[in-house]
Each structure stands twice: as structure tokens, then as C-alpha cells.
Amino acid sequence: SQELEQSPQSLIVQEGKNLTINCTSSKTLYGLYWYKQKYGEGLIFLMMLQKGGEEKSHEKITAKLDEKKQQSSLHITASQPSHAGIYLCGAVHSTSYGKLTFGQGTILTVHP
Amino acid sequence: NAGVTQTPKFRILKIGQSMTLQCTQDMNHNYMYWYRQDPGMGLKLIYYSVGAGITDKGEVPNGYNVSRSTTEDFPLRLELAAPSQTSVYFCASSYGALRANYGYTFGSGTRLTVV
Numbered sequence: 649s650q651e652l653e654q655s656p657q658s659l660i661v662q663e664g665k666n667l668t669i670n671c672t673s674s675k676t677l678y679g680l681y682w683y684k685q686k687y688g689e690g691l692i693f694l695m696m697l698q699k700g701g702e703e704k705s706h707e708k709i710t711a712k713l714d715e716k717k718q719q720s721s722l723h724i725t726a727s728q729p730s731h732a733g734i735y736l737c738g739a740v741h742s743t744s745y746g747k748l749t750f751g752q753g754t755i756l757t758v759h760p
Numbered sequence: 761n762a763g764v765t766q767t768p769k770f771r772i773l774k775i776g777q778s779m780t781l782q783c784t785q786d787m788n789h790n791y792m793y794w795y796r797q798d799p800g801m802g803l804k805l806i807y808y809s810v811g812a813g814i815t816d817k818g819e820v821p822n823g824y825n826v827s828r829s830t831t832e833d834f835p836l837r838l839e840l841a842a843p844s845q846t847s848v849y850f851c852a853s854s855y856g857a858l859r860a861n862y863g864y865t866f867g868s869g870t871r872l873t874v875v
Contacts, residue, residue: 652802657800683866689868689869690866690868690869691850691852691866693865738803747793747805748805748864750795751802752801753801753802
């Protein structure tokens with residue numbers, strides 16, 4: 649089984665709808681990164697969470713890390729076609745070095 | 761402000777050929793990483809380096825080799841290419857464990873096809 653599970657694997661929404669993507673870890677998270685990827689391109693950093701209960705926002709995207717530091721959610725409010733892409737969560741499971749372990753990604757499609 | 765630069769962007773290899781994927785960063789990051797991304801999958805770590813002269817295996821190192829002679833460069837070598845190595849390869853760098861609040865910096869990727 650994966651150390652980091654993302655759900656759903658794909659999501660199709662109508663423009664203007666809200667949506668949530670979840671990322672669940674089998675180990676304690678020392679850091680949780682959210683990235684966005686457009687097809688054929690590199691990864692764009694969205695946010696990083698470290699503390700239990702932490703919440704960060706950037707424009708219409710909000711990410712939270714739960715108190716037990718084993719689950720994170722990414723919430724998009726009033727989705728737009730520009731939000732479409734692949735969302736990846738990446739976890740740091742150790743403080744000794746910064747290897748990122750990734751979830752399998754969530755493909756988001758936003759219909760105008 | 762180049763960040764992480766990967767070359768080439770695309771490459772087609774025949775089975776059994778070898779090649780080197782180049783990765784250079786200009787941010788003076790100590791940590792560098794090579795990942796591969798297969799369709800419908802997240803990124804899998806191939807090799808990583810915590811500084812010049814130091815490298816270590818990730819989850820999927822078989823069929824690859826790396827070297828880190830300078831802080832800036834972290835090339836990935838494929839020996840005897842196989843169809844299973846068809847993938848998109850990403851190089852990344854960071855200051856270290858959890859230091860970079862703006863995240864790891866990724867290159868734009870190399871799309872490799874082995875036929």
C-alpha cells in the first residue's frame with residue numbers, strides 16, 4: 649500500500665463549484681506540500697504545512713493539516729477553468745533529510 | 761533567475777542505448793533529487809543527494825546511476841535503456857529538510873520514450 653494516498657483520483661466539476669482533495673499518510677507528517685501540475689509541465693508549489701491544525705490560503709485555494717498530522721485537505725472555492733490540472737501532495741516523513749514522498753495525484757477538470 | 765534547468769526536454773532512445781539526463785540548479789541548494797512520473801501515478805524517487813560527493817538510492821534506483829561532483833549539477837545516467845524506463849523525469853532541489861517554506865524547486869521535466 650502507498651505511504652501517501654490521495655482521493656479522489658479524478659474530479660470533474662462545473663465552474664463555480666467548490667471541491668476538496670484529500671491526502672492521507674500512513675506515517676506522521678513532518679511537512680506536507682501541495683503542488684499543481686499542468687499537463688506536460690513541471691510542478692508548481694502551492695503551499696506547505698507543518699504544524700498540526702495549520703491552515704493556509706492562497707487566492708481561492710485553502711489547505712489544512714489535521715491535528716494528528718496524518719491527513720491534509722486542499723479546498724478550492726468557486727472553481728475556475730484555470731484551476732484544472734493535476735494536484736499532488738508530497739510528504740516529508742523524516743526530519744533527517746528532505747525526501748518528498750508523493751501521492752498518486754488528483755486530476756481536476758473544470759467545465760466552463 | 762533560472763532555478764532548476766533540465767536537458768533535454770524530449771528524447772527517444774532505442775532499447776539498450778544509454779544516455780545522461782542533465783540537471784543544473786543555480787540556487788546553491790544542497791539537496792537535489794531525481795524523480796520519475798509514470799501516467800496516472802505520482803512521482804517516485806530514483807536517487808537523491810544531500811551535497812557534493814554524496815548520493816543515495818531512492819525507491820526505484822535500478823537501471824540508473826547518478827553523480828554529484830559539484831553543488832550545481834546532478835546528472836542522471838541511464839545504462840542499457842529498457843521500455844520500463846519510458847517516463848517523465850523530474851529533477852528537483854531544496855535547501856534541506858523542511859527549511860524551504862516556498863517548497864522544493866522542480867525542473868520542467870524530460871520526457872523519455874524507449875522503443
